[in-house]
Amino acid sequence: MSNETEGDLDIINDLGLHARAASKLVKVANSYDAGVFVAHEGREVNGKSILGVLMLACAKGSTIHVRCDGPQGAEAYKAIGDLVRDGFGEM
Amino acid sequence: MTDAAEVGVVLVGHGRTASELLAAAEGIVGPDALGGIIAVDAGRGETPRLGEELCDVLEQADAGRGVLVVVDLWGASPCSCAQLQAGSRRVTTLSGLNLAILLKLAALDRGTLELPAIAEACADSGRRAVQIKSKGSET
Numbered sequence: 001m002s003n004e005t006e007g008d009l010d011i012i013n014d015l016g017l018h019a020r021a022a023s024k025l026v027k028v029a030n031s032y033d034a035g036v037f038v039a040h041e042g043r044e045v046n047g048k049s050i051l052g053v054l055m056l057a058c059a060k061g062s063t064i065h066v067r068c069d070g071p072q073g074a075e076a077y078k079a080i081g082d083l084v085r086d087g088f089g090e091m
Numbered sequence: 092m093t094d095a096a097e098v099g100v101v102l103v104g105h106g107r108t109a110s111e112l113l114a115a116a117e118g119i120v121g122p123d124a125l126g127g128i129i130a131v132d133a134g135r136g137e138t139p140r141l142g143e144e145l146c147d148v149l150e151q152a153d154a155g156r157g158v159l160v161v162v163d164l165w166g167a168s169p170c171s172c173a174q175l176q177a178g179s180r181r182v183t184t185l186s187g188l189n190l191a192i193l194l195k196l197a198a199l200d201r202g203t204l205e206l207p208a209i210a211e212a213c214a215d216s217g218r219r220a221v222q223i224k225s226k227g228s229e230t
Contacts, residue, residue, distance in 0.1 A: 019119045019190075020118070020119050023119050023120050023121075026198075049198065050119070050194050050197075051191055051216050051220065055219075
């Protein structure tokens with residue numbers, strides 16, 4: 001398994017990082033013993049807060065930078081990457 | 092009274108806004124995270140009926156650690172009615188009911204946090220959700 005804990009991810013689903021998508025991302029983030037931070041256009045928020053993630057207002061076509069740390073940082077980054085690449089299950 | 096008791100939450104809004112907003116929040120985070128939250132629809136504001144309903148609901152919501160009553164508009168009848176029915180109960184009223192407050196409530200542990208901390212966290216999230224962004228040319 002990859003040991004990456006941070007990188008850029010493209011938002012590919014039509015609705016972007018909307019409320020339900022943000023909720024899914026936060027649920028995944030909260031299921032790991034890791035710190036999760038999501039950044040967009042110079043603003044970084046706590047990836048374990050729906051309201052924080054929504055503040056980024058990411059539309060389809062935008063790129064987010066996800067950074068994880070802690071004991072399960074690599075697992076968390078992988079799971080979040082899978083979710084985002086899957087278009088939050090909306091494709 | 093056990094340690095597992097949660098701080099109660101009651102939403103009160105004009106028309107059907109309270110129950111509709113709760114349903115919308117459940118659509119985002121799922122129903123479990125908002126379990127136990129009671130929505131009271133004030134409808135067109137028949138005060139005596141609303142008072143009776145709020146009295147019953149506060150009784151139901153109070154597990155011994157107090158109740159957070161979230162109303163839509165400060166000073167309006169759902170707000171004053173809830174304060175009137177609070178009686179000797181430990182009730183904190185927060186106005187400005189919005190979806191951000193409900194999403195915050197879904198994320199908070201109402202079993203361990205105390206009522207004042209929950210109220211402050213919700214107020215903070217509710218305020219931060221109000222933003223202005225303008226686009227297009229200025230005239």
